[in-house]
Amino acid sequence: MSAVDLNDxxxxxxxxxILLDEIGIEGQQKLCAARVLVIGAGGLGSPAALYLATAGIGRLTIVDHDTVDVTNLQRQIAHTLARVGRNKAESAREAISAINPEVAVVALAERADAARLAQLVAEADVVLDCTDNFATRHAVNRACVAQRVPLVSGAVIRFDGQVSVFDLRGGTLPCYACLYPEDQRFEDVACATMGVFAPLVGIVGAMQAAEALKLVMGVGESLAGRLLLLDGLRMEWTSIGVGRNEGCPVCAQAAPEALGSVPGK
Known part of the structure; x- marks a missing residue:
């Protein structure tokens, strides 16, 4: 990323x-020059994209093939009743333009396959996985591992949420497949059948945005190597250490000496 000058x-x-010592003008310049990819513009992608935009991310690419449904409005805050039936990525772009028209938003109404993901991830500084199924999560993870782009992952169902960062630039840090191996069967649980507590997607989506902003600026300590679990009924967080699986078929071949350091570490 090349720095951009800030106007008045x-x-x-x-x-x-800018008032924050950890950010200042230099940190804000990095945000304004950053390119962030958000996959999914639903419950998690809505707050994540809105906070990234209000923070001044220079280019925000949002990918979602789905359309806005009235049942989404209980939690997917980027959308409105007037935009029911429209593509979610396009709806999110409209919401963002009303808040911060300076942000360049690329809305892609498509379901990205492996080849498309490779292209999109290669153009991003940070990727946010805001999807709701393991097949897509693993495809996104593979693209991020191949391109050495940090991935911020979130998930919410019922009253439970989780968030983590997978950043192989640290050399010994895990990827998403180290935590959820591709050869193990994990059941995709849909909100339509199990339900979801609306504020939880806001909490986790906002945390995804926060982690992405920290990665872009290189401040603080990221969630790389840790998984945060949220029990929404007790409003209790649990932090679990996540180690790299040396036999992981996705990231085991990554050469530590070829990777850089993790910002903020």
Missing amino acids: AQLLRYSRH
């Missing part, structure tokens, strides 16, 4: 970020 309007808009 941007200095005012992002002043509360």
Whole structure:
């Protein structure tokens, strides 16, 4: 990323970020120059994309093939009743333009296959997986591992949520498949059948945005190597260490000496 100069309007808009010693003008310049890919514009992607946009991410690419349904409005805050029936990525772009028209939003109404994911991930500085099925999560993970792009993953069902970062630039850190191996069967549980507590997707989606912003700026310590679990009924967080699987068929061939360090570590 190359730094961008901030004009007077941007200095005012992002002043509360700039006041933070850990961010300052340099950190905000990095945000304004960053390219972030958000896969899924539903419950998690809605708050994540909105917070990334309000923070000033320079280019935001949003991918979602689905359309807005009235049942989405209970939790997918980027969409409105007036946009029911429209593509979710396009709806999210409209919501973002109303808040921060400076952000360049690329809305892709498509279901990205492996080849398309490879292209999109290669153009991003950070990827957010806001999808709801293991097949897509594994495809996104493979693309991120191949391109050495950090992945911020989130999931929510019923009253339970989780979030983590998978960043192989650290050399010995795990990928998503180290935690959820592709050869093990994990059941995809749909909100349509199990339900979901609306504020939880906001909490986890906002945390995904926070982790992405930290990665872009290289501040703090990311969730790489840790999995945060949220029990929404007790409002209790549990942090679990996640190690790299040396036999992982996805990331085992990654050469540690070829990888850089993790920002913020």
